[in-house]
Amino acid sequence: MTYQRDFASKPPVLIWGKTELSHHVAVEIGRHLPVIWAFPGKLVGQPEGITVLADSRLVKVTGSCGDFTVQMETGGRLTSQVVGAMVVFPEPASDLASRVRSAGKAEKPLTMVLALKKVRPGDFRENVHQALALNSQGHQIYLVVDEVQVSFPGGEELCQEARQAGVIFLKDTVLSLVDNESGSEPGQCTAWNVIADAGCREWLNQTVYLDNSSLDRTNPLVIEADRVWCYNGAQAGSDYQETLKLLGAETDRQEYYPFRTRRKGILLVDPGWGEPFSEEETIACLKVLLDSIMDGDRLPCNYEIQPDLCALCLTCYRTCPHQAVRLGQKANNLYGQAMLIDQGACFSCGRCYAECPAEAISMVLPQDKTPTMVLACENSGGPLLKEAGITGKLFPCAGSIGVTDILKAWQPGVDRLVILTCRDGKCQHGSGGKRLSSRVMRLNRLFRSLTRPVHIEVIQVSAQDRADDVWRRVMTHDSGGA
Amino acid sequence: MIVGELKALSDIKSMIKGCRKVLVVGCGGCVTVCQSGGLQEAETLARLLALDSPDMTVESLAVPRQCEWEFLEQVCPVIGGYEIVVSTACGIGVQAMNEYFRDFQTVPALNTRFLGMPVRHGLFEERCQACGDCMLHLTGGICPVARCSKNLMNGPCGGSQNGKCEISREIDCAWQLIYDRLKELNQLERLLVLQPPKDWSQSRDGGLRRMAREDVMLDDRE
Numbered sequence: 001m002t003y004q005r006d007f008a009s010k011p012p013v014l015i016w017g018k019t020e021l022s023h024h025v026a027v028e029i030g031r032h033l034p035v036i037w038a039f040p041g042k043l044v045g046q047p048e049g050i051t052v053l054a055d056s057r058l059v060k061v062t063g064s065c066g067d068f069t070v071q072m073e074t075g076g077r078l079t080s081q082v083v084g085a086m087v088v089f090p091e092p093a094s095d096l097a098s099r100v101r102s103a104g105k106a107e108k109p110l111t112m113v114l115a116l117k118k119v120r121p122g123d124f125r126e127n128v129h130q131a132l133a134l135n136s137q138g139h140q141i142y143l144v145v146d147e148v149q150v151s152f153p154g155g156e157e158l159c160q161e162a163r164q165a166g167v168i169f170l171k172d173t174v175l176s177l178v179d180n181e182s183g184s185e186p187g188q189c190t191a192w193n194v195i196a197d198a199g200c201r202e203w204l205n206q207t208v209y210l211d212n213s214s215l216d217r218t219n220p221l222v223i224e225a226d227r228v229w230c231y232n233g234a235q236a237g238s239d240y241q242e243t244l245k246l247l248g249a250e251t252d253r254q255e256y257y258p259f260r261t262r263r264k265g266i267l268l269v270d271p272g273w274g275e276p277f278s279e280e281e282t283i284a285c286l287k288v289l290l291d292s293i294m295d296g297d298r299l300p301c302n303y304e305i306q307p308d309l310c311a312l313c314l315t316c317y318r319t320c321p322h323q324a325v326r327l328g329q330k331a332n333n334l335y336g337q338a339m340l341i342d343q344g345a346c347f348s349c350g351r352c353y354a355e356c357p358a359e360a361i362s363m364v365l366p367q368d369k370t371p372t373m374v375l376a377c378e379n380s381g382g383p384l385l386k387e388a389g390i391t392g393k394l395f396p397c398a399g400s401i402g403v404t405d406i407l408k409a410w411q412p413g414v415d416r417l418v419i420l421t422c423r424d425g426k427c428q429h430g431s432g433g434k435r436l437s438s439r440v441m442r443l444n445r446l447f448r449s450l451t452r453p454v455h456i457e458v459i460q461v462s463a464q465d466r467a468d469d470v471w472r473r474v475m476t477h478d479s480g481g482a
Numbered sequence: 483m484i485v486g487e488l489k490a491l492s493d494i495k496s497m498i499k500g501c502r503k504v505l506v507v508g509c510g511g512c513v514t515v516c517q518s519g520g521l522q523e524a525e526t527l528a529r530l531l532a533l534d535s536p537d538m539t540v541e542s543l544a545v546p547r548q549c550e551w552e553f554l555e556q557v558c559p560v561i562g563g564y565e566i567v568v569s570t571a572c573g574i575g576v577q578a579m580n581e582y583f584r585d586f587q588t589v590p591a592l593n594t595r596f597l598g599m600p601v602r603h604g605l606f607e608e609r610c611q612a613c614g615d616c617m618l619h620l621t622g623g624i625c626p627v628a629r630c631s632k633n634l635m636n637g638p639c640g641g642s643q644n645g646k647c648e649i650s651r652e653i654d655c656a657w658q659l660i661y662d663r664l665k666e667l668n669q670l671e672r673l674l675v676l677q678p679p680k681d682w683s684q685s686r687d688g689g690l691r692r693m694a695r696e697d698v699m700l701d702d703r704e
Binding site for chain 1: 490491492495510511514515517520521522523525526529530533534535536544546547603
């Protein structure tokens, strides 16, 4: 292994978490890299070869990948650690599913309302499973959700099955509870308010008023419920959201890519996303990711701001999905200063390059001059184009395909250009496909005024698609409903 | 900043009808920031026009500010080869180009809309009408000239409903905003002071406006 040779020169990895898994990961990673394992709470047994900071609290994280400065309060004393990367284990979520399961053992059929707010796909999946199981035992289940999440493997099929079996999904719903025994007024006890300070709460024998705008009802739906559970994912695991916020890694979107956050160098081991990994898989995956971060052969930043051309319009600063752009370099432009891409934090997605209205961001990439009518995101479209034998111009993300790139690719006599992007919600840079689609929509609108109208077609693909199917969609006018 | 918006492509095409060599000149100032007329938009427009008429030569460039003679000098070396110039600057840039390059016609590619700011990325809103007699200190920093549909100076009209203006549910009533802001500042008593008629001679009604800083002006010998 290359990293063993210069072990001493590597900045350490901070492992943050008090679970058993975090302990095992710290020990395993510690065999190859210097590790600091920190957590709130007491130390039980000293693992060999790693630095342990028990009774710690994260205070502040500054810097970027390879050179983070982490301020911590350890045993009431402020300390500062310089680390190369961080692996964070959030507190485990409250175990709602097992509480629900025990209620299902009742002898008579019950009416149950299970309200899930801001839950991660792992919790969502588990609770839909539970609802389905209870339903098959003869109980009537109402699942009140803020969104029907299907983006985990098998999610679509699971929700479909639950619906067909009779589990009722309710979206955009406000719950009010009235205790059947004390008979309080509806509206005085809104379930979401009650759980504002707690992750999970259970009620017995309630009348539930469901004000559901998506059902287009003027009056609330009233349910006599034997059991009501409200579960707020944002509160589950008391320090989860706070820790993410402190790390600058908080996100509303669903991270499809395991362990990565939008702040480079900070990895989050969160079994809530996608299919859970086994301990071996988790450790193996973390090793690979840490290797790529710590091994020093980072990709050079492919995008650079030319300070003299920067108009300080803040477009790059506002649109960067990884918060990698900041104000900070001197320039010979009108303002004497320009924006700067923090190379340690840049994922080279090229969003800034595509959106810069002053064309002040250059792409340091070998330019392929081969004429083509297909442009593609290299993550989703790249492998498929190769397999299908189609020449296309590849970009690091669909979000990096700018309006002028699209127009430059145009060949005389061609009336159709195809761009391959990831499917919605699958972009590893947040919403590259969505950004591209808005650009294409505007261009297509402008194209309608041309004497000989031309058209750009966006085709959503994923690496699992069949190459011959993609070939057909690219080469013919059948976009497959995308 | 000055906020502009690209004209319909068909309008721009009709302005340059019959010309074979077209230069699109962008501006690095306000219209770059409002995403309508910087180098990227100038290049986009040039490529669209070229795509429309393959026999037409269309090139693009941008200057730091189209409203300054010194920056227009940068266009001198290239303009000779073209028949017409399309400017993606605001109306000031278009006029500066026409005044500076007397032998060429410069036509506007943008409609100059207003003086405003991005309230969020991509959404611009008017904030100032350049009335020449600022009264923001009296109204909690919210301009009744730019933001009240009727330019009222002494409180709202009867069309203020639930904080919105009667002309659209999308538009906040400026006087509701002023009331809320003055309340925040603990200055509600300001609303009891009657505002006399405003000095509109400083606004557009007094003819072409000029502002002179004699202390910084250079005379012809300098």
